[in-house]
Amino acid sequence: MQCVLTPDTEGYDQIDSVTTGASVLVEGVVASSQGGKQKVELKVSKITVIGKSDPTSFPIQKKRASREFLRTVAHLRPRTNTFGAVTRVRNALAYATHKFFQDNGFVWVSSPIITASDCEGAGEQFYVTTLLSNSAEGGSLLKDIPATKDGRVDWSQDFFCKPAFLTVSGQLNGETYASALSDIYTFGPTFRAENSNTARHLAEFWMIEPELAFADLNDDMACATAYLQYVVKYIIENCKEDMDFFNTWVEKGIIDRLNDVVEKKFVHLSYTDAVELLLGSKKKFEFPVKWGLDLQSEHERYITEVAFGGRPVIIRDYPKEIKAFYMRQNDDGKTVAAMDLLVPRVGELIGGSQREERLDHLEARLDEQNLNKESYWWYLDLRRYGSVPHAGFGLGFERLVQFATGIDNIRDAIPFPRVPGSAEF
């Protein structure tokens, strides 16, 4: 807000302390503004400097400091216009997420963060342990780590008495609650120890994973569509000023792009038809297009941005070889009831599937993928005892924030990004 001071303002002698980063208390009268940039301004009758800020050392000097630099002062960057706006829109998207699911009878379930369950699958997981230490004396000596006779880490002496990891998804746990209470959703942090230094990857990110009981893939697609339209509409209506800011300074046309999501009918397309469409296009792609290969980001963006002119697209029925063991097999024997929701700019925003509720089919898939059935005893129990057709999807929350704000780099879509080599603050 523009605050107008005159030499008559009480506290005017403190004006030299009113520098970038300082906090002040102002009292006065709101009046319609003389200038063109804002509707109202505050005619200040009294100003008090609460907290000074040395203008020569305040870290954010330039008016438009680079996003890269601002990541090094992540404790101060929310004071900038851009990050203030991102934080508020992120907040609104989170609250709209809760509102949407709560209004539709879903129950929020907190899936566990630490898990010693064997079903998460190895690789790209962080270990959680108390076997290491980093005392003032300089840190763990290797020889002090509890070991078995053959020189291996002795997990039985770890906090959980076996190897434990940070979760990569709450879905399997979510399914247990959907099999008890009907529709549920999770909304919590998940992790990938993936050495990807890209603008699309974080080691720590928030996921939204609804699970619908007595539902098939069509119900799942309808839910994903309604959800996305709801949250996008919510921020357009409730974050007007911030969205105008993004429209002017971050991505021109973003409001139109988002309005398309709310208003236009989503395209539905089978994977097989999507491959046909790509093969029939004149576009040269970097990655090959062939039935049986996964679609790459460039393919997804072509489909939603070019082929369907900005309309969101849901692709369904993917080859079973490129999808997870828990997805329900279609009758053709070749595909599974999976779906990906693609949007312009971001590509895949949501991925979901109907889950395999038939015990024999699920066990066969575990065998095919060389997964250990014993590890999945509790997941299989859901199919042994009162199995129900169910479906769900997962949404990376920071991808949604990127999509909704136009922010390029996912590291700017979360307050304190965690990436290879950096977990500061």
Place this chain on the structure above:
Amino acid sequence: MQCVLTPDTEGYDQIDSVTTGASVLVEGVVASSQGGKQKVELKVSKITVIGKSDPTSFPIQKKRASREFLRTVAHLRPRTNTFGAVTRVRNALAYATHKFFQDNGFVWVSSPIITASDCEGAGEQFYVTTLLSNSAEGGSLLKDIPATKDGRVDWSQDFFCKPAFLTVSGQLNGETYASALSDIYTFGPTFRAENSNTARHLAEFWMIEPELAFADLNDDMACATAYLQYVVKYIIENCKEDMDFFNTWVEKGIIDRLNDVVEKKFVHLSYTDAVELLLGSKKKFEFPVKWGLDLQSEHERYITEVAFGGRPVIIRDYPKEIKAFYMRQNDDGKTVAAMDLLVPRVGELIGGSQREERLDHLEARLDEQNLNKESYWWYLDLRRYGSVPHAGFGLGFERLVQFATGIDNIRDAIPFPRVPGSAEF
């Protein structure tokens, strides 16, 4: 819901498959009930068994299986009345938390889960690492863990290039956002690698940590009071059936106890007066009572349950020696502007403080507690650049669930409890 079948019901021949744990689809007409236990019942015209459940092997056999046993089948326990009700009330408390803060202009901020920040303080923290592995061949050989020349773990080769931990609190990060956007709150998982096998401790639990800008301890106490009354009122009004269930089967009188929280004025008491009160009581305590010692659970429960007959009590102005470095020093030089909110049964439910916003005072406290000022550079920056008086509190969400449901053991207040020796599912 009671479903009434007759031999005329379509699908009646499947009746033998309608066993505990099975899932069924029933169609029919809702009618007022003949029996006294429910108002309505369903006169079933058609029944279809969706998923069978072998009654001889279904794990939850007994009608009232022990809570301890149910923890071993955490994937099935939400199907019981008790855990269904706990899950729904937990959900309502979470949503009411968001509603309260959102309606009052607070912004949800996700504080980081993994942190390599040195300010968390050693001990009782989980390490997060990719230096270990647990391959099919039998797990990490100690000799394969990257080491420095002097035989120590080589953190520079870890994912974050230094030791990283699971967060124990989002408060310090929350303060950075409160110093930028005014009132914020966090709501996310936090961790303690504490070897406590009690009914009050979890290794993984959810915390709610609001932070109020331009606020002092009185504002903080008012916010904690309003918050607690709001969420308790919310579940009384919105979870009537489940609360009746708890009132009948889990803790007789719980609804009255909760109504007291909503309706009665909270007692405010200084720590010094609380010590006087305890010393003046005729009760024999296990732990000593003396000015300068922390209050134990038995003291807290005596104060709220006996001395003030079930009214919540806020104790304020604790000796600085027993409180954290970041709490604002009072003018007496002996106490800090800290507060604990005590409730019957649980004892301390909320702990908060006004934060020390004066750079010199804060640095002196870090020195007194032998903490490394360099590690706190970004936290101190908040006092260097536009410092504002601010205050906040923390609330362990599972303690709130216990308080609101009457559930004795905190392991039953979270879907998949993590405790020493166990991170199953």
